[in-house]
Amino acid sequence: MSEALDRTLAALADPHRRRTVDLLRERPRRAGELAEALGLSPPAMSRHLRALRQSGLVEESHPEFDARVRVYRLRPEPMARLKAWLDVAEDHWVDQLSALKAHVEVKAR
């Protein structure tokens, strides 16, 4: 059922990958740009980008002007799914809170 969610969470669990997502949230970036920003070696960065790609969080594209370069950009679905999962939880918290609130209010009279 929520197999995809597990892979999303696993991908985001690594601090370097989460920072990568933070950077890609601003705009698409080149692999080398990300490596430098995170202080990672190119191989290490490449592996993280592969993990993010396999989780569906990012996608890769080659720019026209230089086919050596690979540009990564975020894909919205995984984050949207995660958000949806959290919102279910949030709804429940709201339920609990409003139930508590109602109980307190009745008691206050």
Place this chain on the structure above:
Amino acid sequence: MSEALDRTLAALADPHRRRTVDLLRERPRRAGELAEALGLSPPAMSRHLRALRQSGLVEESHPEFDARVRVYRLRPEPMARLKAWLDVAEDHWVDQLSALKAHVEVKAR
């Protein structure tokens, strides 16, 4: 800075722990109840619950009627923080989408 977020995500990255959170979302539960529901041995469950406790996602309490039993319940803050982080991203998606939309609309004339 977002050290707490990393620990939350690391805790949720394990499928058994995420399912545990799903179960605790409904209501607080005993350790043994969770172990049985997940098909985990008591030691395995205990270790997962410790990880969840250390991440701040759950808290433990002893019920009055039997001090051997340990009841676990969700704590809202970590999920709220995660939700807040996702909402920042969401805002950006909205920006990107509306920018794209505006671009398309102008072009359509």
Place this chain on the structure above:
DNA sequence: GAATTAGTTTCGATATGCGTTAAATATTGC
């Protein structure tokens, strides 16, 4: 107070994840 129950901790084994170095692929520039 002996046996049972609920749960945790420890220990040893296996597996998985991450980083580094070195080599490989592909593309660009001269």
Place this chain on the structure above:
DNA sequence: GCAATATTTAACGCATATCGAAACTAATTC
């Protein structure tokens, strides 16, 4: 064509996570 650039893949070592089994703690029951 040859050197340089951008990035990935491969091979290895190290740290960490997880599980099962056994031992342990503490509370309950009879």
